[in-house]
Amino acid sequence: MIARLKGVLAESAADHAVLDVGGVGYLVWCSARTLTAIGEVGGDVLLFTEMQVREDAITLYGFGSAAERDAFRLLTSVQGVGGRVALAILSVLDAGELAKAVASGDKAMVARANGVGPKLAMRIVNELKDKMGGLPVGPGLAxxxxxxxxxxxxxxxxxxxxxxxxxxxxxxxxxxxxxxxxxxxxxxxxxxxxxxxxx
Structure with a gap:
């Protein structure tokens, strides 16, 4: 399992980045928020990662913080939410905002993400309400x-x-x-x- 990567940003696109780690290029799918935060090509980057292994593919997802990665794990535990949809949600809501939206039952906030309709947004809010209940959302604790x-x-x-x-x-x-x-x-x-x- 690859938990994090530290290397040089070799490429940056709209939905992914390539990190050069010791001469090996890792393609990592990221949220728009993370891609904006990691800076320009040629800079040093540290990404927390989540690796998903399936029969036909091994996919790496990258995050600017452990909190974003943890939110991704929770989102992908919901039926119908794959990695790309989870990244779309994290592109418009950070981990703290997501926790607040879930806690308040605000499905409209979740539905702002591309590919998330009202029904899926409602399922996300309902299924994560108990799981995200322990996440601190007060000032300074998100x-x-x-x-x-x-x-x-x-x-x-x-x-x-x-x-x-x-x-x-x-x-x-x-x-x-x-x-x-x-x-x-x-x-x-x-x-x-x-x-x-x-x-």
């Missing part, structure tokens, strides 16, 4: 905000690798960062987040 700092993003990734659900990891890391402050070390954030997640 997953997208938490993930802006490298320490918080790495802490989210660490908890996810330990088997915590995205909602649990986001809530615990958000609470840890709020308590410790932005200057906290990765070790301190992970330790406190683990204590909070275990409660």
């Amino acid at each position: 997953p997208a905000t938490v993930a802006k700092g490298g320490t918080a993003a790495d802490a989210l990734s660490a908890l996810a690798n330990l088997g915590f659900r995205p909602a649990e990891a986001s809530a615990a890391v958000g609470a840890a960062v709020e308590e410790l402050g932005d200057g906290a070390t990765l070790d301190a954030v992970v330790r406190l987040a683990l204590r909070k997640a275990a409660k």
Whole structure:
């Protein structure tokens, strides 16, 4: 499983990028939000990734933050939502906005994405309401905000690798960062987040 890629941006298109990692070019499908954020060709890029393996293809999806990746995983757990549709949604809503839309039952917000009709938007809102219930959406605690700092993003990734659900990891890391402050070390954030997640 490829969890993240760090390399040089070799190509950038409307819906994907190619990262050169040690001489190997990885084609990674991304949201418009991520493609805008990663900058120009030739620059260094770090992407969190989700790899999907099917009989006829191996596909890599790339994200600018662990929160965006976790939102993608939740979206693709909904029947009828494939990788491309999930990216379309994340192109118009960041992880925090998606959590708010789901929590408030705002299917119109979700339906703003290309390829998402009213019925699918309703299914997404209904199926994710319980799964995203633990995601913090208050000021300063939205997953997208938490993930802006490298320490918080790495802490989210660490908890996810330990088997915590995205909602649990986001809530615990958000609470840890709020308590410790932005200057906290990765070790301190992970330790406190683990204590909070275990409660």
